[in-house]
Amino acid sequence: MLEDLYQQVILDHNRAPRNFRKMERAPHHAEGYNPLCGDRVTVYVRLADDTVTDITFEGSGCAISKASASLMTEVLKGKRRSEVDALFEGFHTLVTGREAAAAAEPDLGKLRVFAGVREFPMRVKCATLAWHTMRAALEDRAGVATTE
């Protein structure tokens, strides 16, 4: 059970998060905050021709939130806006939805390492915080994004 949550890939991204840096003069960025646990993340995005050309993050949080942000940046780089939206919905279903629905989600690729989060309802928001923040950044939403 615990091994389902803390998969090796997740532990690796927790130890050495990818794209973990502030992006100077980022065209899109947003701050995310989980008031329940105090996790904070800022996501920076650069788009060109409707495609994510660069995406980075910084912040502090648990292993799940840090690894989720890290894997998200890896997966989204090079994706078109429509693909980003589809992955957002797919990831959400993966960590919150029914197992069958999650299994039917196409093209989640390595994001599937977060399937175990479904068994830990208290930790779902750790996994989704970076995704909500990314979406707020793309929509240039002011204020602080939350998972609520």
Added chain:
Amino acid sequence: MTGQPRQAERASVFDVETVRRDFPILHQTVHGKPLIYLDNAATTQKPRAVIDAVANYYARDNSNVHRGLHELSARATEAYEDGRRTMQRFLNAASAREIVFVRGTTEAINLVAGTWGRRNVGPGDEILITAMEHHSNIVPWQLLCEEKEAHLRVAPIDDAGALRLDVLESMIGPRTRMISLVHQSNSLGTINPVAEVVAMAHARGVPVLLDGAQAAAHGPIDVQALGCDFYALSGHKMYGPTGIGVLYGKLAHLEAMPPYQGGGEMISSVTFEKTTYNKVPHKFEAGTPDIGGVVGLAAAVKYVDALGRDACSAHEDELLQHATERLSRIDGLTLVGTAVPKASVVSFVLEGIHPHDIGTILDQDGIAIRAGHHCTQPLMDRLGLPATARASFAVYNTHDEIDALAAGIERVAAVLS
């Protein structure tokens, strides 16, 4: 003559296994492991005596209080007012009229800020709190200060988590209207020198409210010896039900304060032109109160009295000492809050590991701790930490459980590597 030796005899035979049998919830497995409940600063478990008292009240005596002329109403009123006398004895208040029943510590502080505060605080005045306060002893005063254009001032703590009493004293000025501070910190375990604070404050004519949410679990509390003007506590942190608590206030304050909420029970007569308020404490208890909660709270006080409060405190102190020694030996672990004196709380962080991961991994071992900011975000900011993991102890915890906690913490690093 007969009372004293019997109590001493009880204290000497304090047996944690006997105590554990009184708490039905402890006898279960979580994720296939025996439950080890170490989140007592959040809420304590309830002994059978409390569960039965509440169930029996609803099964036999349930009625509304103070107004009925029938037998059940008389019994419910007697049970409710007997609960008030029990809480008077628990706090050593001069009169049962100084005991106001509220939902908990949070409501007690809101009541004082909203009534005493509204009447006595004006533009430019100051409310003095400390850096280790729970949000419930920050936000009600912030709301008051915002409304009255008053200032909230914060006395600092040192790196060990002890109050800087000298600085606090220097911050008491001509505009200070109230000092409101925690008796025992929920995040750090620090026991504050509240009697000294009261003496300093009273020397300058400033009243003091004590947040006793944590300290009440480890009583006895003597409000007359402490000299405080107000004392707030929550039943559920002292083995009683949720949703019931006490505001103690000196009679002179309570008499002078305007009502808190309007409604039934708090009035003596109502016309559309004018309402005359009921006497203290009923003036502050609008609406049907939590009678079942009061019955349960009184049962909780009597339960711990029967165990012997000194014996319970000695047991918890011994657990704290053992936990402090055992956890200090874990590689990469830093204890947060090492003030002297402290009680029954061990907050800690592990190098490179977020407290939430500690909480989740320990839960898989059946060990319930708390991870987060513990409703003390300004304190976490002061300590430079986003969160801590916290184990907190009660009368039913054992040495073996602390050893299991330590082994669990050692496993956390292995799981995450």
